Amino acid sequence: MEIIDIINKTNAFLVEEFEVAPESITPQADLKETLGLDSLDYIDLVVAIEGNFGFKVKPEDFQGIVNFQDFYDYVIARVKQKELV
Template sequence: MTDKEIIVKINGFLVEEFEVEEEKIQPDANLKETLDLDSLDYVDLVVVIEDAFGFKVVPEDFMTIVTFSDFYAYAQSKVAEKEAA
């Protein structure tokens, strides 16, 4: 899966599952503020990520994710690890 495909997939489920306006999804935008997530929404987000990409999300990893770019990079690295295994 290419980096672009990962970004398109992430943006797609953010719009569909979390009802985020697509134009608000910008690489340097703050993920938490833009998505307006509470703790239960984070659980839902983790489930959607795991289902969409087939890797296990470590909750501590989310501590380092601030922007959409961070989120994309995280997913891209996990997908690359999975594909290399």
């Protein structure tokens, strides 16, 4: 899967799942603030990632994720890792 496809797919499910305007999702925007995430929303986010990309997410994976670029980098790395298996 190409990087741009991963980003587009990620943005599509974030817009749908968290009901945010597509233009509010920019690489430097704060993930938690933009999506209005609370602790339960993180569970929804994990379920969405796992359902859309087919890999398991660990809670500690989110520790270094601050903005959307961090989030994209994480998803891209995991998808690429899965493709190698």
